[in-house]
Amino acid sequence: MTEHTYRALTTWTGSTDGPYAAYDRTHTVWTPPAEAVLRLSADPAFRGDGRLMNPEQLLVAAASSCQLLSFLAVANRSGIEVLRYVDDARGTIDLAATPARVGSIVLAPTVHVAPGTDHAEVVATARRAHETCYIANSLNTRISLRVTVVDAVPSGAMSS
Structure with missing residues (x-):
């Protein structure tokens, strides 16, 4: 097999209604068939959650x-x-x-x-x-x- 395809499913739920600084940047990424799900955010410099990867x-x-x-x-x-x-x-x-x-x-x-x-x-x-x-x-x-x-x-x- 000379070609490989990699899949990533990224999901976010929330609302961007309101000020730019107010909406949540937290989202999840799942890369099937791997079982792990990553919770990610933006870099804190871009209004994200520093406790999560970006x-x-x-x-x-x-x-x-x-x-x-x-x-x-x-x-x-x-x-x-x-x-x-x-x-x-x-x-x-x-x-x-x-x-x-x-x-x-x-x-x-x-x-x-x-x-x-x-x-x-x-x-x-x-x-x-x-x-x-x-x-x-x-x-x-x-x-x-x-x-x-x-x-x-x-x-x-x-x-x-």
Whole structure:
């Protein structure tokens, strides 16, 4: 199968009658066949509920998740033993830009590898994975990759 289709059902109930600032931005997203339903809102800067995720966060999360999955696949095929991966990804919107959009995403994974692993090869592998990431290839947003590689601490080792 060369083509895949992804479905998302988004629902909102309320009323936009009244002032712009007054209507509720809370909505739900369901992506069948997945069972989870997400409650989302707008960013608090856009009158949303800060306790809920917003679409901009989901965009950054999608880019981060796709990079992780692409990297793990390429690392596995390259014989690199990855033991942990933590990405502190950030996306930025410039409201002064026309049109305003998420103009950049920085993926900053810290990759924990088996001791003795060539760190330069891990970074090169992350870059190769980035080239195959479906989400990154689907966006016209500038996505940069800042990889940090560290040797994993053997399990059972005590820190001082």
